[in-house]
Amino acid sequence: MSDRDTRHKQSMQKLKAHVDEKVAAATEQRGLLLVFTGNGKGKTTAAWGTVTRALGYGYRVGVIQFIKGQWECGERERLVEDPNLEVAIMGTGFTWETQNREADTAACREVWAEAERMLADPDVYLVVLDEITYMLKFGYLDIDTVRRAIENRPAEQSVIVTGRNAHRELLEMADTVTEMQEVRHAFNAGVQARRGIDY
């Protein structure tokens, strides 16, 4: 075996020991609260990736979209025929399009009722609260209501929260938090959002 190969083997053995140790230390089993926040691309996309994953195992999944895009949405089309997936979408467009706080608050509360139902249902393995952070920021929902519903959910249920500027209390409650930071975005260089990639 060459020197380089030997060094590689030793370095990989160290890495393996480290990985094995961490796996052995992780013994708790329960539903998780994950937060995907930050200003970068990938928050909602990672949530949909997880939805696809959970559906792949045959689990029931509920998705609440608190900001309905004006665009179509490829992943919804792809998955919507799955009987284990339930999607509820807030009945207005972007809040900066409607510019009507009262109507938006009412629409938000209506779809939140669906979220509460899913968060209380032990048969739902994963609930995605997509872009809910904006609802808290704009005051359409209050953090106590949201925190309580998440805290009291069934022990085996996981929840994903997405959106910029996640509320401090959500970050503190979360098991896993990823901050998706924008290093560069094509859009800012004048490149159009791309069908099937960006939306």
Next chain:
Amino acid sequence: MSDRDTRHKQSMQKLKAHVDEKVAAATEQRGLLLVFTGNGKGKTTAAWGTVTRALGYGYRVGVIQFIKGQWECGERERLVEDPNLEVAIMGTGFTWETQNREADTAACREVWAEAERMLADPDVYLVVLDEITYMLKFGYLDIDTVRRAIENRPAEQSVIVTGRNAHRELLEMADTVTEMQEVRHAFNAGVQARRGIDY
């Protein structure tokens, strides 16, 4: 209209003007190179979310997984029946499990040949090079080869690169770069990776 409602409306009008301006400024249409890097959870998951999205529109997608997990993989199960999806997986496990540089290099080159074929095929709308950053880091692939294949791809094709410590040259070429930063990870608090959520 209450003062609060009026202020909300004004603030949303400003936001709308800003969004509209950015949308109008983005005029270029072409395939994108996206990099999901950083040490946080969500890189591969966001890539799979995008795969689901592209498949939702009926586009052809190629995925190369450069590190085959020892775990199952729900999203692959869910999508594998789609005739528009082609997945190629490196024929060894984690490189820290095999600890054999020569065998891993050979396995990597073999699956890279599949990647090169996809990157040259104008019918493939999206190519995902999942965890390829490690192949560059371990020296199983060289950056010039990878850069050239990505640069010479069909103009309408998008590419997603995932993995920690993305090579500087990949970052410079990319249209969109998101750094997924780990703020907290359940695993480090002793919580087991969860089926259908983490893998």
